[in-house]
Amino acid sequence: xxxxxxxxxxxxxxxxxxxxxxxxxxxxxxxxxxxxxxxxxxxxxxxxxxxxxxxxxxxxxxxxxxxxxxxxxxxxxxxxxxxxxxxxxxxxxxxxxxxxxxxxxxxxxxxxxxxxxxxxxxxxxxxxxxxxxxxxxxxxxxx
Numbered sequence: 001x002x003x004x005x006x007x008x009x010x011x012x013x014x015x016x017x018x019x020x021x022x023x024x025x026x027x028x029x030x031x032x033x034x035x036x037x038x039x040x041x042x043x044x045x046x047x048x049x050x051x052x053x054x055x056x057x058x059x060x061x062x063x064x065x066x067x068x069x070x071x072x073x074x075x076x077x078x079x080x081x082x083x084x085x086x087x088x089x090x091x092x093x094x095x096x097x098x099x100x101x102x103x104x105x106x107x108x109x110x111x112x113x114x115x116x117x118x119x120x121x122x123x124x125x126x127x128x129x130x131x132x133x134x135x136x137x138x139x140x141x142x143x
Contacts, residue, residue, distance in 0.1 A: 030110055032125035098132045099124065106130060 057079055062068050077087040111121045120133040
């Protein structure tokens with residue numbers, strides 16, 4: 001259960017110098033990308049998973065395995081020609097996010113504006129950096 005606290009109605013968020021109709025504080029966790037990556041690699045190694053990086057995926061390579069996980073952005077369905085029941089239609093969106101350093105008043109805070117431009121400011125693990133996102137302007141191209 002997520003703990004939600006009403007901060008106020010029609011208030012100004014001084015941290016961002018914006019007006020808002022509703023502001024809530026939610027106690028939930030963010031994940032640390034580097035820790036998650038480390039945990040995943042440990043589990044993959046522990047289970048003797050053969051991870052192929054920087055190598056073109058082909059039907060021939062896939063045929064050498066009993067179980068396959070495709071973590072790819074392109075040619076997904078082409079690689080699944082032998083498995084038509086697994087093919088899917090996807091919409092890919094190339095987006096750009098900016099990493100920034102912010103004043104200490106932002107530490108341990110994640111901010112998401114849900115009405116309007118859907119702006120987000122999230123800490124990036126323990127790096128001291130934040131990632132900025134905006135649902136309207138981050139997309140470079142839709143495929």
